[in-house]
Amino acid sequence: xxxxxxxxxxxxxxxxxxxxxxxxxxxxxxxxxxxxxxxxxxxxxxxxxxxxxxxxxxxxxxxxxxxxxxxxxxxxxxxxxxxxxxxxxxxxxxxxxxxxxxxxxxxxxxxxxxxxxxxxxxxxxxxxxxxxxxxxxxxxxxxxxxxxxxxxxxxxxxxxxxxxxxxxxxxxxxxxxxxxxxxxxxxxxxxxxxxxxxxxxxxxxxxxxxxxxxxxxxxxxxxxxxxxxxxxxxxxxxxxxxxxxxxxxxxxxxxxxxxxxxxxxxxxxxxxxxxxxxxxxxxxxxxxxxxxxxxxxxxxxxxxxxxxxxxxxxxxxxxxxxxxxxxxxxxxxxxxxxxxxxxxxxxxxxxxxxxxxxxxxxxxxxxxxxxxxxxxxxxxxxxxxxxxxxxxxxxxxxxxxxxxxxxxxxxxxxxxxxxxxxxxxxxxxxxxxxxxxxxxxxxxxxxxxxxxxxxxxxxxxxxxxxxxxxxxxxxxxxxxxxxxxxxxxxxxxxxxxxxxxxxxxxxxxxx
Amino acid sequence: xxxxxxxxxxxxxxxxxxxxxxxxxxxxxxxxxxxxxxxxxxxxxxxxxxxxxxxxxxxxxxxxxxxxxxxxxxxxxxxxxxxxxxxxxxxxxxxxxxxxxxxxxxxxxxxxxxxxxxxxxxxxxxxxxxxxxxxxxxxxxxxxxxxxxxxxxxxxxxxxxxxxxxxxxxxxxxxxxxxxxxxxxxxxxxxxxxxxxxxxxxxxxxxxxxxxxxxxxxxxxxxxxxxxxxxxxxxxxxxxxxxxxxxxxxxxxxxxxxxxxxxxxxxxxxxxxxxxxxxxxxxxxxxxxxxxxxxxxxxxxxxxxxxxxxxxxxxxxxxxxxxxxxxxxxxxxxxxxxxxxxxxxxxxxxxxxxxxxxxxxxxxxxxxxxxxxxxxxxxxxxxxxxxxxxxxxxxxxxxxxxxxxxxxxxxxxxxxxxxxxxxxxxxxxxxxxxxxxx
Numbered sequence: 019x020x021x022x023x024x025x026x027x028x029x030x031x032x033x034x035x036x037x038x039x040x041x042x043x044x045x046x047x048x049x050x051x052x053x054x055x056x057x058x059x060x061x062x063x064x065x066x067x068x069x070x071x072x073x074x075x076x077x078x079x080x081x082x083x084x085x086x087x088x089x090x091x092x093x094x095x096x097x098x099x100x101x102x103x104x105x106x107x108x109x110x111x112x113x114x115x116x117x118x119x120x121x122x123x124x125x126x127x128x129x130x131x132x133x134x135x136x137x138x139x140x141x142x143x144x145x146x147x148x149x150x151x152x153x154x155x156x157x158x159x160x161x162x163x164x165x166x167x168x169x170x171x172x173x174x175x176x177x178x179x180x181x182x183x184x185x186x187x188x189x190x191x192x193x194x195x196x197x198x199x200x201x202x203x204x205x206x207x208x209x210x211x212x213x214x215x216x217x218x219x220x221x222x223x224x225x226x227x228x229x230x231x232x233x234x235x236x237x238x239x240x241x242x243x244x245x246x247x248x249x250x251x252x253x254x255x256x257x258x259x260x261x262x263x264x265x266x267x268x269x270x271x272x273x274x275x276x277x278x279x280x281x282x283x284x285x286x287x288x289x290x291x292x293x294x295x296x297x298x299x300x301x302x303x304x305x306x307x308x309x310x311x312x313x314x315x316x317x318x319x320x321x322x323x324x325x326x327x328x329x330x331x332x333x334x335x336x337x338x339x340x341x342x343x344x345x346x347x348x349x350x351x352x353x354x355x356x357x358x359x360x361x362x363x364x365x366x367x368x369x370x371x372x373x374x375x376x377x378x379x380x381x382x383x384x385x386x387x388x389x390x391x392x393x394x395x396x397x398x399x400x401x402x403x404x405x406x407x408x409x410x411x412x413x414x415x416x417x418x419x420x421x422x423x424x425x426x427x428x429x430x431x432x433x434x435x436x437x438x439x440x441x442x443x444x445x446x447x448x449x450x451x452x453x454x455x456x457x458x459x460x461x462x463x464x465x466x467x468x469x470x471x472x473x474x475x476x477x478x479x480x481x482x483x484x485x486x487x488x489x490x491x492x493x494x495x496x497x498x499x500x501x502x503x504x505x506x507x508x509x510x511x512x513x514x515x516x517x518x519x520x521x522x523x524x525x526x527x528x529x
Numbered sequence: 530x531x532x533x534x535x536x537x538x539x540x541x542x543x544x545x546x547x548x549x550x551x552x553x554x555x556x557x558x559x560x561x562x563x564x565x566x567x568x569x570x571x572x573x574x575x576x577x578x579x580x581x582x583x584x585x586x587x588x589x590x591x592x593x594x595x596x597x598x599x600x601x602x603x604x605x606x607x608x609x610x611x612x613x614x615x616x617x618x619x620x621x622x623x624x625x626x627x628x629x630x631x632x633x634x635x636x637x638x639x640x641x642x643x644x645x646x647x648x649x650x651x652x653x654x655x656x657x658x659x660x661x662x663x664x665x666x667x668x669x670x671x672x673x674x675x676x677x678x679x680x681x682x683x684x685x686x687x688x689x690x691x692x693x694x695x696x697x698x699x700x701x702x703x704x705x706x707x708x709x710x711x712x713x714x715x716x717x718x719x720x721x722x723x724x725x726x727x728x729x730x731x732x733x734x735x736x737x738x739x740x741x742x743x744x745x746x747x748x749x750x751x752x753x754x755x756x757x758x759x760x761x762x763x764x765x766x767x768x769x770x771x772x773x774x775x776x777x778x779x780x781x782x783x784x785x786x787x788x789x790x791x792x793x794x795x796x797x798x799x800x801x802x803x804x805x806x807x808x809x810x811x812x813x814x815x816x817x818x819x820x821x822x823x824x825x826x827x828x829x830x831x832x833x834x835x836x837x838x839x840x841x842x843x844x845x846x847x848x849x850x851x852x853x854x855x856x857x858x859x860x861x862x863x864x865x866x867x868x869x870x871x872x873x874x875x876x877x878x879x880x881x882x883x884x885x886x887x888x889x890x891x892x893x894x895x896x897x898x899x900x901x902x903x904x905x906x907x908x909x910x911x912x913x914x915x916x917x918x919x920x921x922x923x924x925x926x927x928x929x930x931x932x933x934x935x936x937x938x939x940x941x942x943x944x945x946x947x948x949x950x951x952x953x954x955x956x957x958x959x960x961x962x963x964x965x966x967x
Contacts, residue, residue: 033532040530058530067535070542085589087550090543091644095579098645114531121536136530178549190590339607348606415608419617421601427616433608446604459592476592481599484592491590 024320025313029124036060039129040136046312047137051305051386055140056115056155060132063118068105069093071118075288076108078116079162081169081280083185106330109135111143111291113155126323130330133309138302145394146297148290151200158287165280172273184274187495188260188281194459195260195282196289248466255460255475259496260285262461268470269501278499293397293452300354301393304362307331307355337414348446353414357401360410361389371408398450406443408434418445423481457484458511470502471522477511483518484508493523501525550587551650557582558646562654581641652808677765686762695761703759709752710745718742775806775896776814776858778850780869781832783819784841787872791903795870796833797942798901802868805950810864816853820846822876826853841874843917847886851894860894867891867898873915880920887931888924897930899949904937 025042026035040060047053063071073090074080106123110116117135119128143149154161173181188195249255256262263270264278291298310327313319319327337352338344361379364372365388368380379388392401411434418441420431432438432445448454458477465471474496476484489506497504506520551558561580611617646654682695722742725735779799781792806813817832818824821839824846850867858865875883892898900921914922918933925931934945 033534036532037530044530059533060530061533061535063535063538064540066540067538067542073543073546082545082549084546084549084553084587086543087546087548088587088642090546091550092642095644118535178552182549182553186589191592193591337606339609340605341607341609345605345607348604414606416604416606417608417611419603419605421603421619423598423600427618430611430613430615430617431602433611433613435613438613442604445602448602449604457592457594478599480601482594482601483598485595488590488593491588492592495590 023317024323025129025318026125026323027320029126029326031123031125031128035125036128036132039125040132042313042318043129043133043137043309046309047133047141047305050312051137051308052390053137053141053305054144055137056113056144058136058140059114059116060136061116061118062121064121065097068108068118068120069097071108072105075284076110077162078110079159079166081166081185082173083189084182085189107131107135109139110158111139111149111153111155111287112158115140115143115155124326126319126326127330129313129319129323130306130310130327133306134302137309138305139298141305142294142298142301142393145390146290146294146397147395148293148397152290153287161283165284168280169277172277176273181277183498184277185281187498188278190492190495191259191263192281192285193456195258195285197258197261197286198453245463249463252464254464255462257458257460258282259459259461259474263496263499266464267500270499274499290397293399293450296350296354296398296450297393297396297401298354299351300356300358301389303331303335303351303355304358304389307359339415356410356414357405358389358392360407361385361392361405363409364407369409375407376405399447399452402450403443403447406446408436408439411439411442416442416446418442454479457482472496472500472502472504474504474506476506476508478508478517479511481510481517486520489520490523493520494526497523497525554582554587555654557587559654562646562651579643579645581643583641587642652804655804676768678768680764680766682761683764684761686764690762690765692761692763696755696759699759699761700755703756704752704754707752708748709754710749715742715745715749718745774812774814774862775810775864775866776816777803777806778816778818778853778865778867779832780818780820780846780850780867780871782821782841782843782846782871782874783832783835783837784821784874785836785838786841786874787903791870791872792833794903794936794939794942795901797939798870798936798946799868801942801946802866802899805946806866814858814863816850818846818849818853820849824849840876841871842879843871843875844879844882844886847883847891851886851890854894865895867895869898869900870903871900871917872904873902873917875916875920877916880916883917883920884923887921892924892929892931895930897932900931900933901945902933902935904935 025039040058047055069090071078072093073086075086080086106120106127108118110118115136117132117140119131119135123131143153143155149155169181169185252266253262260278260282264275264282267275270278310319310324310331314321314324335349335352335355337349337356362385364376364380365382365385368376372380382388392405396404415434417433418431418438419428421428432441434442458479460475460477461472462475463473465473474493484506493504493506503522503524505522507516508518508520509516558580561582682692718738719742722735722738725731725738777799781787781795783792787795803813803815815829817827817829819827819832819837820841820843821837822842822845823839826849827835846869854860854865887898900917902915902918918935921931921933925933932949934949936942936945
């Protein structure tokens with residue numbers, strides 16, 4: 019391909035052009051940006067198939083559930099009314115990495131999409147630490163195949179309604195069905211013995227007969243010991259509600275536990291995506307932007323194609339101001355892309371301010387290396403905390419609002435000035451922290467001796483209680499799985515003051 | 530890199546999900562569909578329908594924080610005038626300044642859930658658990674439109690049906706079996722002969738080759754490339770397709786006493802019946818007969834929208850119906866349904882003749898005959914039954930195929946219709962010509 023020959027002309031695409039463009043993009047992505055990706059598989063689909071993929075949370079294989087039908091009906095009616103366009107692509111974190119591209123896309127759009135999904139997202143999936151730790155890209159499609167088959171089999175054996183009941187409940191708890199930290203390995207016998215002897219040795223060393231003479235509260239002590247023992251046995255407190263119910267719910271049949279497990283696994287699989295939405299999109303957007311610009315520089319993209327690409331690029335990274343009617347939160351594409359462009363700027367053309375704030379990267383001359391490092395080691399929260407620069411805060415004119423519900427007015431707590439940078443940055447980072455985004459719900463105790471009531475706590479942060487109606491509905495689902503009543507208490511995290519007690523919810527009438 | 534074209538994959542992957550969704554929301558959907566049918570022109574009822582159902586039972590709840598209360602910090606872009614320490618008045622409705630990332634992932638709270646039902650789905654639900662009475666008598670008629678279906682191969686047939694694959698396969702195996710020389714071998718031999726001929730080296734071999742060549746040519750003439758024996762034709766058998774067909778007679782009194790309102794009620798009832806029949810039968814003919822003191826068969830437009838003046842003689846309509854049946858719809862071939870709408874007036878002297886016609890001619894020919902008495906919306910029922918009602922009541926039998934109902938307002942149409950055709954109808958109760966439908 020000569021330096022001045024565009025890779026294609028016109029809007030129509032065909033497989034040969036896609037192949038050619040893919041080759042050119044790959045050259046830049048691997049050669050210049052140094053991306054490392056899973057092998058790619060690009061699949062061309064129709065708009066209807068795209069809607070299909072939407073409704074089943076983007077997975078090519080999914081078990082059947084009414085909620086997916088509901089999403090499909092809603093998306094379809096929105097799409098038909100023209101209220102919503104379809105995504106240009108969907109990409110799946112699997113190996114090979116599957117990117118769906120729509121047949122309606124023009125050739126410039128396909129170019130953009132391939133750079134965005136097949137290289138941007140793909141690189142992020144393969145290299146980001148969270149994905150490496152939590153997801154198994156090679157196994158996911160096989161697992162989904164199994165899940166789909168297993169649930170279909172259960173429907174045949176136990177009836178649609180019985181399966182639906184379990185799935186509904188599991189879906190309601192999906193966001194509280196992930197392990198946030200690697201689990202403690204269950205100790206084996208040798209381990210146990212070693213620890214027991216260590217403990218004994220320690221006790222012998224610390225033995226002091228005087229302790230025996232200290233008076234102690236006889237009954238309460240015993241109660242708390244029992245509680246501690248029970249909690250230890252049940253692995254309480256447990257914030258992975260699905261895990262607890264799967265392992266401990268007394269009334270579930272094995273197939274029901276397996277279904278919960280399937281939902282839990284899927285939830286866990288998507289857990290990194292929730293935490294890296296902004297970075298992931300930013301990475302993909304940065305990659306496509308850099309690549310198409312290079313292609314254009316090299317004369318491989320015609321001006322017309324470039325204009326079309328830039329047009330969609332611009333609408334993707336559009337960030338309306340807070341007082342704009344179109345404002346609906348911070349656009350993850352916009353923020354991610356802006357931060358990564360900013361990092362590139364700092365690496366290449368740092369200002370004095372950058373040198374003070376980011377001495378380790380300012381002017382290091384290796385923007386792509388720096389970015390690759392960031393893509394590998396950070397998630398949204400830590401990425402903002404680490405890399406959001408004063409220059410970008412000024413550019414976006416970010417400011418922080420402090421809102422106390424009791425007061426009639428909100429305060430402007432910090433703006434884009436010397437005093438406010440750190441505070442704005444910290445607050446923005448926190449808004450991406452999944453630990454703050456989702457309420458902290460834990461199973462704390464079970465009344466095993468009595469009525470087997472499950473006790474669940476919500477550790478309230480900043481006085482934000484749960485949505486009551488929703489909570490009651492979810493509790494119903496919890497009770498359906500647990501089989502007995504469930505009680506939810508909302509407790510102030512710092513002071514352990516009970517703010518609100520929900521009514522006990524029992525299981526709904528069984529089928 | 531692989532590119533895979535998935536566009537031709539079977540579509541409707543989420544059909545199973547949709548069915549589950551419809552089943553889940555069935556109760557609400559049924560209600561919405563019934564409501565929609567009350568408020569809307571019957572003419573569109575057969576089309577797909579956008580319906581809204583309450584989100585109850587379709588919620589996908591999750592633990593999430595309430596949208597208000599507590600202490601919240603937001604970071605938002607686009608500061609224009611604020612400096613640190615400013616106070617912003619909260620918007621009246623507490624959602625303007627929110628970060629946007631909160632709230633339900635679906636963006637649906639108390640709202641109804643709106644979506645589009647396809648025509649098929651709509652009718653399925655709309656006419657669910659209704660059944661045609663007396664299907665036993667359903668006649669099969671063999672129409673001329675029989676369907677060709679494949680039935681193996683034959684040695685005779687029209688050239689259009691020549692099955693080339695079969696023919697060539699036979700030809701090939703025969704040629705192999707009979708050792709027909711291949712054209713390529715012949716060409717080689719010919720080449721060799723020509724070469725020998727030109728050089729004149731080996732006359733003995735040349736003549737042997739020539740003999741061989743002649744033998745092979747003769748053989749390939751004897752063993753033809755395609756023999757009539759090889760030829761096969763695809764065979765089709767004409768399978769007569771039984772077609773159930775129905776004709777529906779709409780009888781209506783159009784004398785001056787029938788108001789627009791009454792006609793509207795009648796029309797709705799007829800439309801429902803038509804929809805229902807057309808779901809059960811491949812072909813449904815509709816015959817419109819209007820009557821005053823005389824009856825005539827008319828087209829739909831005239832039937833519903835033109836007014837006539839004159840007395841009311843019901844028997845004329847029945848006689849006309851009888852004439853049309855005799856002329857065009859032999860009861861042996863057609864399922865005949867009659868639906869009559871009237872305000873109940875009849876000339877008293879006509880009643881015996883009406884009864885006679887109905888009992889002796891019409892009912893024996895019909896699968897089902899429904900009489901709907903339409904009343905004025907505002908007028909309360911007088912204590913006594915109308916002329917026609919009393920007349921028809923004489924004919925009514927528990928096992929008979931005559932049904933009578935009264936309708937006064939639009940919303941009663943569907944319940945009455947359901948009542949007439951519902952599967953689990955209690956015969957005795959239904960046939961006793963009870964008062965108003967519901």
